[in-house]
Amino acid sequence: MDRRSFVKTSAAAFGGLMLSTHVVEALAQGTGPVKIGLLAPLTGVVAAGGKEIVEGFNLYWTQVGGKVAGRQIVVLVEDDGSNPDIALQKARKLVEQEGVAFLIGDLLANTGLAVAEYAKSNGVPYFMPVVAADDLTQRARVPNVLRVAGYTASQMSRPLADWAYRKKNMRKVVTISQDYTFGYEQCGGFAQVFTGLGGKIAGQFWNPLNTQDFSPYIAQIQSASPDAVFAMETGADANRFIQQWASFGMKDKIPLIGAQNFTDQSVIRTLGPEVEGIVSSAHFAEGNPIPATQKFVSDYQGAYKKLPSIYGFSFYSAAMWLAQAMEAINGQVEDRQKFLAAVREVTLTNSPLGRPVHLDAYGNPVYDVYIRQVVKKPGGGYWNVPLETYPQVSQFWTYKPEEYLKQPSYSRAFQGISKG
Amino acid sequence: MNASKLKIRKTLVMAAIGAVLLALVPLVAPGYRTGLVTQVLIYALLAMSIDIMAGYAGRTSLCHGAIFGTATYVVMYFVTVAGGNVWIGCVLGVLAAMAVSLIAGLLAVRTNGVYFLLLTLALGMVVWGVCVRWTSVTGAENGLRGNVRPDWLADPSRFFYLVLVLSGLLMFAMWRFVSSPFGMSLAGIRESESRMRSLGYDTSRHLLIGFVFSGFVAGVAGALYALFNSFVSPSTVALAQSVMGLLMAILGGIGTLSGGIVGSALIVVLQNVVSSYTERWSMVLGLMFVLVMIFAPEGLIGTLRSRSGRRAARLAQTESQEGRV
Numbered sequence: 001m002d003r004r005s006f007v008k009t010s011a012a013a014f015g016g017l018m019l020s021t022h023v024v025e026a027l028a029q030g031t032g033p034v035k036i037g038l039l040a041p042l043t044g045v046v047a048a049g050g051k052e053i054v055e056g057f058n059l060y061w062t063q064v065g066g067k068v069a070g071r072q073i074v075v076l077v078e079d080d081g082s083n084p085d086i087a088l089q090k091a092r093k094l095v096e097q098e099g100v101a102f103l104i105g106d107l108l109a110n111t112g113l114a115v116a117e118y119a120k121s122n123g124v125p126y127f128m129p130v131v132a133a134d135d136l137t138q139r140a141r142v143p144n145v146l147r148v149a150g151y152t153a154s155q156m157s158r159p160l161a162d163w164a165y166r167k168k169n170m171r172k173v174v175t176i177s178q179d180y181t182f183g184y185e186q187c188g189g190f191a192q193v194f195t196g197l198g199g200k201i202a203g204q205f206w207n208p209l210n211t212q213d214f215s216p217y218i219a220q221i222q223s224a225s226p227d228a229v230f231a232m233e234t235g236a237d238a239n240r241f242i243q244q245w246a247s248f249g250m251k252d253k254i255p256l257i258g259a260q261n262f263t264d265q266s267v268i269r270t271l272g273p274e275v276e277g278i279v280s281s282a283h284f285a286e287g288n289p290i291p292a293t294q295k296f297v298s299d300y301q302g303a304y305k306k307l308p309s310i311y312g313f314s315f316y317s318a319a320m321w322l323a324q325a326m327e328a329i330n331g332q333v334e335d336r337q338k339f340l341a342a343v344r345e346v347t348l349t350n351s352p353l354g355r356p357v358h359l360d361a362y363g364n365p366v367y368d369v370y371i372r373q374v375v376k377k378p379g380g381g382y383w384n385v386p387l388e389t390y391p392q393v394s395q396f397w398t399y400k401p402e403e404y405l406k407q408p409s410y411s412r413a414f415q416g417i418s419k420g
Numbered sequence: 421m422n423a424s425k426l427k428i429r430k431t432l433v434m435a436a437i438g439a440v441l442l443a444l445v446p447l448v449a450p451g452y453r454t455g456l457v458t459q460v461l462i463y464a465l466l467a468m469s470i471d472i473m474a475g476y477a478g479r480t481s482l483c484h485g486a487i488f489g490t491a492t493y494v495v496m497y498f499v500t501v502a503g504g505n506v507w508i509g510c511v512l513g514v515l516a517a518m519a520v521s522l523i524a525g526l527l528a529v530r531t532n533g534v535y536f537l538l539l540t541l542a543l544g545m546v547v548w549g550v551c552v553r554w555t556s557v558t559g560a561e562n563g564l565r566g567n568v569r570p571d572w573l574a575d576p577s578r579f580f581y582l583v584l585v586l587s588g589l590l591m592f593a594m595w596r597f598v599s600s601p602f603g604m605s606l607a608g609i610r611e612s613e614s615r616m617r618s619l620g621y622d623t624s625r626h627l628l629i630g631f632v633f634s635g636f637v638a639g640v641a642g643a644l645y646a647l648f649n650s651f652v653s654p655s656t657v658a659l660a661q662s663v664m665g666l667l668m669a670i671l672g673g674i675g676t677l678s679g680g681i682v683g684s685a686l687i688v689v690l691q692n693v694v695s696s697y698t699e700r701w702s703m704v705l706g707l708m709f710v711l712v713m714i715f716a717p718e719g720l721i722g723t724l725r726s727r728s729g730r731r732a733a734r735l736a737q738t739e740s741q742e743g744r745v
Binding site for chain 1: 451452453455459555556560561562563565566567649650651653655656691692695696699701702
């Protein structure tokens, strides 16, 4: 390569780099549009959920006419690629180049953890309505990272354990879960409460992500003859497990209970009668007959022709939550401390849940959690309908936060199982 | 003799111009874009380390992402979990990367072609597997995080200059390495290993030294990546990382060394800029890759080089016809 062609190539490379990233550093003070940086996995393993994240978030802003406290809302969407390295890079871009007022988003725990670390170093408010990694609002909490309209993984499965032991008199349960942190945490929440009451965990199976064939697990579960099996599977794994469970004829033999993602709309949307009757626990149940929920469900259906999943719901409520905080401070989101304080103070009463929601002192919402069952929806399809309510469930269940935080994080090795 | 001196001078002049241009980056494009160029340099080192083996020794490795990520993991663990000094961590990280490449090299250098590819692929997967399963140390999918960059380096432009100086030194070292007699012997092995062996060269040892040297470069890149990101997770050691490094080297041109810089710039820009406009950015990348393979099969730099080489040959021919030489 001669000098001229070198200059040409380098000029092209750097020209491309500079041009593409034109400077728009208009740090609006007070009256200009509020720029929101939304990170969503639009490519990669959880791309389907990522799309619903954008849908749910935008639905709310459209409903309020794209304006809050007299300021226009501009949502800048970036693809985190289901990959923490890309998520981090995009977070930097949104904050340092686009000058967003705050960040919201991500689905997978590792992407959320990466962005939370960046937010910690930089002070930018970051909200994560779906990232459920326990420690982000527990042992590794950061003041400017809040789980607005989100939940911790172990929070939701605890009421189910209580219900199984007390209401259904189940004493011996087997768990099967995806072999990664989200699974350890949901299973850990269940196992700790269940064994704390005196129940027995007769076995725990950990299947790798993307298990095609569950038959070896199903055979082992059958031979353990438990009172119930607690399943924690997401996405395609949940789909396959439910189908194979039914085709092995287990559906009417051993009761199947699951973590909230197990029977989320994103899973059961494409399934038939094999999902009917599965019990799970969550703060949101799209089949809840109360008007607040049904209005949201029909709005979402009207906009996107499908029932809302946990992803769409969470980001819709998060938008609502942030809008309420913005109203409270007259849209002055540039004052980060004031804005974060306002977000912490919100009690959300008009969300699709129809029940008030607020953050605990650690930045995680306290919910009324439903025990819900999958039933046939009038007009076709299946949805989750509440059976019972556990009011005011926090991420610490009935434990004292200070004492709870002394125990290690849930892992394969530590499931909080009490002996005896 | 004269011609090769001229070539060396040309390369040095080009490198100097490149360095000056890059040194201006924080002035004209501060903040986020300086960060992007920092990332380009770090990945350029990874791509070039792959090119040493792929382009000069004819051994395409699919475990350099794992070697790179090993260094990142060691730095993150040493600083955030063990609470050690960041520079000692970096040294340990590079040593760990070299250890991994030594093990991988010992197993892989006796093979070539598709067997080398598969063996390095498997070794890379082992590293990835360890990072995913050894939860107590690596934090599994959640990874390790925490600020590891010392305060005086917190400013992105300062960090950029550190990366620029280090990568400049390493690139110079790599260039010396491949144009040294030792580098020539690697090229000889690429052309015909049996002939080199019959000439008395210990080909396996040569390949092993080449592999560990390239692992050293990948390790430094990995350690810098830890300082850059303050975060590591299994995606840093995953196969996708190795493939991305290789893709960068191929786009720029295998066996050109400097092609790694161009390839890295292209892919990083594509990943960060095009993806804001369309979620189908990987399709754009694929399309670009196909086009490059059709119209510039030797990679961008490789094709430019052979074109200017042909032109020089033509000029020399006309000159000699005119009887000036």
